[in-house]
Amino acid sequence: MEHSISRRRFVGAGLAVLAAGDARAQPVFRLGLTPVFLDNDAAVIDGLRHALSRGMGRDIELVQRRTYQEITGLLLERSVDAAWLCGYPYLQHADLLDLVAVPVWRGGPRYQSYLIVGAGDAAANLSDLRGGTHAFSDPDSNSGYLVTATDLLRMGEQVESFFSRSIFTFGHRNVVRAVADGLVRSGSVDGYVWEALAVIEPDLTARTRVIARSEWLGFPPVCARCDSLGSEPVRALQTALMSLSETEEGRLALASLQLDGFQHATAGLFDGIAARMRDLDL
Amino acid sequence: MTWFAPIPLSIKLPLLAAAMMVLVGTVASQQVLRSLAQVQDARIQELARMHVEGLSVALGPLVLRHDIWEVYDTLDRAAQAGEGRRMVLTAVADERGRVLAATDPRRVPVDSDIASLGEEAVTLDALSVDGASPVLSLLAPLTYQGRTVGQIATELDVSDLLSERRQALLFLILGNAIAIGLLSAAGFLAIRKMLRPVTTLAGQMTETQGEPHPIPASDIPRGDGELARLARTYNSMVGAVAAKADAERRLAERERFVALGRLSSSLAHEINNPLGGLLNATDTIRSFADRPEVVRQSADLLDRGLRHLRDVTRATLDQNRMDPETRMLTPDDFEDIKLLIQPEVSRLALDLAWSVDPSAVTGCSVAAGPLRQIALNLLLNACAAAGPSGRVGLIARAQGGNLILQVTNTGSAMPKPALDRLLDDGPLSPGGGVGLRLVRDLVTTMGGAITHAHENGVTRIAISLPTSWEARDAQE
Numbered sequence: 001m002e003h004s005i006s007r008r009r010f011v012g013a014g015l016a017v018l019a020a021g022d023a024r025a026q027p028v029f030r031l032g033l034t035p036v037f038l039d040n041d042a043a044v045i046d047g048l049r050h051a052l053s054r055g056m057g058r059d060i061e062l063v064q065r066r067t068y069q070e071i072t073g074l075l076l077e078r079s080v081d082a083a084w085l086c087g088y089p090y091l092q093h094a095d096l097l098d099l100v101a102v103p104v105w106r107g108g109p110r111y112q113s114y115l116i117v118g119a120g121d122a123a124a125n126l127s128d129l130r131g132g133t134h135a136f137s138d139p140d141s142n143s144g145y146l147v148t149a150t151d152l153l154r155m156g157e158q159v160e161s162f163f164s165r166s167i168f169t170f171g172h173r174n175v176v177r178a179v180a181d182g183l184v185r186s187g188s189v190d191g192y193v194w195e196a197l198a199v200i201e202p203d204l205t206a207r208t209r210v211i212a213r214s215e216w217l218g219f220p221p222v223c224a225r226c227d228s229l230g231s232e233p234v235r236a237l238q239t240a241l242m243s244l245s246e247t248e249e250g251r252l253a254l255a256s257l258q259l260d261g262f263q264h265a266t267a268g269l270f271d272g273i274a275a276r277m278r279d280l281d282l
Numbered sequence: 283m284t285w286f287a288p289i290p291l292s293i294k295l296p297l298l299a300a301a302m303m304v305l306v307g308t309v310a311s312q313q314v315l316r317s318l319a320q321v322q323d324a325r326i327q328e329l330a331r332m333h334v335e336g337l338s339v340a341l342g343p344l345v346l347r348h349d350i351w352e353v354y355d356t357l358d359r360a361a362q363a364g365e366g367r368r369m370v371l372t373a374v375a376d377e378r379g380r381v382l383a384a385t386d387p388r389r390v391p392v393d394s395d396i397a398s399l400g401e402e403a404v405t406l407d408a409l410s411v412d413g414a415s416p417v418l419s420l421l422a423p424l425t426y427q428g429r430t431v432g433q434i435a436t437e438l439d440v441s442d443l444l445s446e447r448r449q450a451l452l453f454l455i456l457g458n459a460i461a462i463g464l465l466s467a468a469g470f471l472a473i474r475k476m477l478r479p480v481t482t483l484a485g486q487m488t489e490t491q492g493e494p495h496p497i498p499a500s501d502i503p504r505g506d507g508e509l510a511r512l513a514r515t516y517n518s519m520v521g522a523v524a525a526k527a528d529a530e531r532r533l534a535e536r537e538r539f540v541a542l543g544r545l546s547s548s549l550a551h552e553i554n555n556p557l558g559g560l561l562n563a564t565d566t567i568r569s570f571a572d573r574p575e576v577v578r579q580s581a582d583l584l585d586r587g588l589r590h591l592r593d594v595t596r597a598t599l600d601q602n603r604m605d606p607e608t609r610m611l612t613p614d615d616f617e618d619i620k621l622l623i624q625p626e627v628s629r630l631a632l633d634l635a636w637s638v639d640p641s642a643v644t645g646c647s648v649a650a651g652p653l654r655q656i657a658l659n660l661l662l663n664a665c666a667a668a669g670p671s672g673r674v675g676l677i678a679r680a681q682g683g684n685l686i687l688q689v690t691n692t693g694s695a696m697p698k699p700a701l702d703r704l705l706d707d708g709p710l711s712p713g714g715g716v717g718l719r720l721v722r723d724l725v726t727t728m729g730g731a732i733t734h735a736h737e738n739g740v741t742r743i744a745i746s747l748p749t750s751w752e753a754r755d756a757q758e
Contacts, residue, residue, distance in 0.1 A: 133391075165392060169351040
């Protein structure tokens, strides 16, 4: 692998010299990642990068930022070629962004938002959490903010007044940690992340308890700018994502992500999120 | 400390040495523990300072932004590091003292007052492992870019340091106990060895019976140390004492011969007086050999004169027998004494009063020789003191298991030097006789006592002698 890349780089560099600018060196593909999944695991990140790099036939740089907003901004300003976003920021910028692929988890492209509390907490639903402290993942996260915020709105409540204090941890795993460690009473977390953690860090999730699950909503998709969706690198990415399950390396990467694969997505997949966004804007 | 006084020096000094070692060990241990405490304090302060400064750098901007999660995440990650094991709890508050996050959020919830955590907290410089509590509380300002933006409260687990201190104390006690024990034993033996000459000296001085013995040369320490000099001085003293005793013996012997000399003139007179009569009797026998009644009369005269001479001779021989102590006193001894003193009494025309209780003398078990010497010496002194036409008396009787020998005389009282020789053991003043001192020595040796009185112009010296060894022992 490294040998072929080196050779490719070498050939590319040679052509660049010979063609004096007419020839294009294969640029590095930059893929933005939000903390939508287990972004703290370097092995998972590396596995994904290697699998996609093999599938696309080029180097991939995975760009990570702390917030969804930063990654969305990078995508919008073309600092990254594509990004694994969340349905909420995708819909926020639906006029500029388009769907490249959506992961398939447990047989479908959907997931849920979980409302979790400490394992010893007696709360049974969102109403019981009044006056407590709450951890959100990210203000631009569907499962980590939008769902709970709109649930509260539907109850006639506001986040700021319903909870005594709410914090953003900028990572779904951090939400689970904050609740498990007792930093906050409750948290809004990506159901997929919580379930994945239940497999790889059962001691962590065992200290939390899910008291509410949202409806099934569109899984965080991989997006690109509309104007670059047809470009070769993005198409190569789309192909690589779709065919991850066909290579051993891809299957390993998917297994470490606990995903079944990727599939084409349509905007209708995110209607549930769109509905909640409308509630929020009312 | 009176209990300490009777303990022998050979025990006392080693004990003192051991006590000194215990004292030194205790002081040294105290110093070690103090140094350990200072090192631990410095260590814990340095650690706490690094902790606070490190957190200040890492948390400054987060505290400024009130980013609760990041503050918590940083604290949590720091707690997972090695240092975290000592920092059992760290809480960070904003400038108003409201807790942003703590490593144990359940114990110190977000938005609680950090003051409630730090009631017993001290500042960084006052941090000290004082041994009272296994957990120290520290409250320090969180300084960022030169200004205080919050506070850091930390609880430090110092149980390991306390354990280390206890262990050090235990090791010190054990080590010191062993070292002091060994050193004390060695010191005890060494000092005992050093003091052995003193012990030997003390033994020689206290355990000698009869007369002191010199320390053998092999027991005298080598060199010219104090103890060697002491031993040599002691040996010199023993030699001097022996020489003195020898001299006194010789003096006593001489005194006996002096007394004998004084007697011999009387004896010569005593023998000479009848000699004229006896020679006359022999002449008479030669002249009137044919007259039986004259011869018989002269023979009777010769017989009386010769018997008298025989008695005088026997008394003199008995007086000078070489082993007089082996024979017990009998009434005959007093007759001998009377016979011996008679010439002096006659010469000075003295009035002699003589009273001897035969029953008291017969069963008294008193050595004859010393008593004869005592009586003769006292009587000779009494005769001299009484002067011409004076009165001299002797009484021998039993009283309370003792034989009382009393010699009296008229005349002037005994001069003080003479009384000292008779009644004291002090040194003899030069020029004086040794007869009275000989009396004292003999009476002392026999376990007796001497009393003296001078009343109404009569000097009375009474000798009380135990009549058996049992009585003598009882008297002692």
